[in-house]
Each structure stands twice: as C-alpha cells, then as structure tokens.
Amino acid sequence: MRPSGLRHHHRLETRAVTRFEPNLRIPGPTSLPPSVREAGGRQMINHRGPEFAAMLGRIQTGMRPYFGTQSEIAVLSCAGTGGLEAAVVNVLSPGDRVLGVSIGAFGDRFAKIAEVYGAAVDRVSAEWGHAARPDEVRERLRGGDYRAVLLTHNETSTGVMNPIPDLAAAIHQESPETLILVDSVSALGAVPFEMDGWGTDVVVTGSQKAWMAAPGLAMVAASERAWAAMEIAQMPRFYLDLRRHRESARSGETPWTPAIAVIYQVDEGLRLMAAEGAENVFARHEACAAATRAGLEGLGFELFADAANRSTTVTAAWIPDGVDWKAFNGEVKRRGVVLAGGQGKLAGKVFRVGHLGSVTVDEILGAIATLETVSVTAGRPVEVGAAVAAAQRAAIEAGIARVPVAAGA
Missing domain, CATH: 3.90.1150.10 (Aspartate Aminotransferase, domain 1)
Structure with missing residues (x-):
C-alpha cells in the first residue's frame, strides 16, 4: 500500500x-496595485475643498504627457462609453454627416452613439482582425462634407491597434476641417499618443484600463478646435457638457458629485507611473x-x-x-x-x-x-x-x- x-x-x-x-x-x-487599492478605501473628502482641487489638478497635469496635449482634460464620472458619448454630443449637431471608421465591436458602438443622437453616419468597416486603411478613409472622405470622423485607437474585441498618426494625416490631407474623435479607452497610458502633434480633436480614455484603477471615470481631452465646435453644437447635453467641466475645473471642482474613491485611485496610479x-x-x-x-x-x-x-x-x-x-x-x-x-x-x-x-x-x-x-x-x-x-x-x-x-x- x-x-x-x-x-x-x-x-x-x-x-x-x-x-x-x-x-x-x-x-x-x-488588477489594482496594492497602494491603488488602499487609496480607494480612504475616507471621503469635501469635493468642493482644497484637497480635492489639488488632486484633480494633479490628475490633469499628470495625464497631459500621456495624451500628448496641452489642452484641458475633463474627468467625468462615468464609464468609457460615457466618455465616447461626451465626445459626440459636445461637438456635433443632429444631421451632421459623420464617418464612422470601424474595425470591430467598439467601433460599431462609437458610430451607433452618433446615430442615436441624430448624426447622419456613413461607415467604412475593415474586416475584423485588420486595421483601417488610410487610403480607404481618404477615398470615403473625398467629395463629402463630413463634420467628424470617429476612430478607434485600440479595438478590444479583435486585438487590433489602428495607426492613428497615419489615419489622422490622411483625414487632414483630404478634409482638413473635419474633426477627429478618438476612442483610446483601452490604449492611452500604455502606448505613446500625440494628440497635439497628430491633430486629433477629442480623445477618450477610461480609468479601468492602463490607469490601474477601478471602473468609474472617463478622461476626455479636447483640442481648441473642438472647444470652438462646442459653442455651436446642437446635440442635447447636460451631465456630459464638457463646457461645464471646463468651467468647474478652473476652480478645482467638477460640476457634479464625482466618484471620489476612483479619483483617489487614478491619482495614486499616476504617482506610480511617474515613479516608473x-x-x-x-x-x-x-x-x-x-x-x-x-x-x-x-x-x-x-x-x-x-x-x-x-x-x-x-x-x-x-x-x-x-x-x-x-x-x-x-x-x-x-x-x-x-x-x-x-x-x-x-x-x-x-x-x-x-x-x-x-x-x-x-x-x-x-x-x-x-x-x-x-x-x-x-x-x-x-x-x-x-x-x-x-x-x-x-x-x-x-x-x-x-x-x-x-x-x-
């Protein structure tokens, strides 16, 4: 035995x-690093006080190099999809012609958001598993009066990363007045991005991806061209109105009660990224x-x-x-x-x-x-x-x- x-x-x-x-x-x-997880368990603070203002300022300053921009960054208490909705409703009007460039499920979602709010969306769709082709996007823009192009930086459903610099260059060459909106929810913070250098107009990311925090925040940066577009855009917006966020941020606040625990975590995550x-x-x-x-x-x-x-x-x-x-x-x-x-x-x-x-x-x-x-x-x-x-x-x-x-x- x-x-x-x-x-x-x-x-x-x-x-x-x-x-x-x-x-x-x-x-x-x-997964959350230990110190990020601990940060989320801290006691609540006054979101209209100086401690919160300092933290919000650190997040905006700390994220600018990853966005590759000098523009202001809005911190929204919502999922990444809420950030995409904010990108759409703040710069577009019902009836605006939009080109949705899709390489997978999330590209389809971005286009659907614009459709729901009344945009006239045309689509150019790559075979799943492949990136969008700049020449094809340029061809679709030719002769059209497009207000915006919707791009997915990283398509999570297929494991494909779009060549945003090449796509943006093609758009600028063919239709220089067209706004470029980018879903970088699952890429920003993990790979280099040059919002100002590439000439993209609205870029969205989410707290639960490369930023090592819990779900609950969308960070949205807008170019000066996009901020100007917001003054004439006619799509309905209230909670996601980026102008309200910009105005509140100047006082170190958000317009609505923020997800403070997740903001603690993003602040700590950025500290770790800066140290690395x-x-x-x-x-x-x-x-x-x-x-x-x-x-x-x-x-x-x-x-x-x-x-x-x-x-x-x-x-x-x-x-x-x-x-x-x-x-x-x-x-x-x-x-x-x-x-x-x-x-x-x-x-x-x-x-x-x-x-x-x-x-x-x-x-x-x-x-x-x-x-x-x-x-x-x-x-x-x-x-x-x-x-x-x-x-x-x-x-x-x-x-x-x-x-x-x-x-x-």
Missing part, C-alpha cells in the same frame, strides 16, 4: 491551488504583449489579428477546432487565470488575453504556464516548457522592462 503522505501529495497535484487573487488577464478592469517613468511603462507593455503572442503561438493557438497591427494591450486568438472551450477555460479559471471570451460575432470563436495596466512579464509567464498545463492535460500536442520559453525569449528580445513600481507598492 502506498504511504498516506504520497496519496495526499497526489491529491495536491491534481487539484487546483486556491488563489486569494486571480491572475486577471482580461482587457479591463485590470513613461518610457518604462510603454516598454513593459511592449514586453508583455510580445510574451503573450509568443506564448500563445507556442501553444499552437493562431492569433486573430493581422501581424502588422496587433494590439499592445490585448491579444485575441482563435479557439482551435475540436477544443471544448467551456471545459478548457473552466480548468484555466480553476487554476487561477481569468481570460476574456470573444465579443459580438466573435463570441465562442476567439478568446482574449489582456496585458495592460500594472501587468508584469512574470504574470504573463504564469498565465502561459497555466495554459500549457491545461493544454497537456487536455491532450493537445504541446511540448512541456516550450511555450513559456518562447514567451520568455520574446520578452527579452522586446527589451524586458524592470518589475514596475506598481507591482510592489
């Missing part, structure tokens, strides 16, 4: 270890993206997005034929790794791995190791250790960044 200790050891080997915290590999909300340094933040995201792609390919998963425009913050991969994804993903989750499924017409066809916010290469390697283990136990033809090694090599070749301040704060 086998000694009881070995039997107990065998049971430990076949049962998942209970984790206090999962390895949250979804494209938002992202923007270039290191960007390098860390690049290394994590490279490790994710190499690891998934090492496991035999085919990446969904076109290689030329893969996202730095989320990777989508096809679910292989013959794989019972519900059972496979359930085992991955039982072992402490949380992945995202497909969205819209990709539901049940792809899965997604988020790599943004406070993410480290070690967390990505852990997720790949778990996927590797589950692949082996599921009978997939996987060489043990190969995928993790491929991910490590890719991270090193990408210029692996040091462990971020956020991870240990």
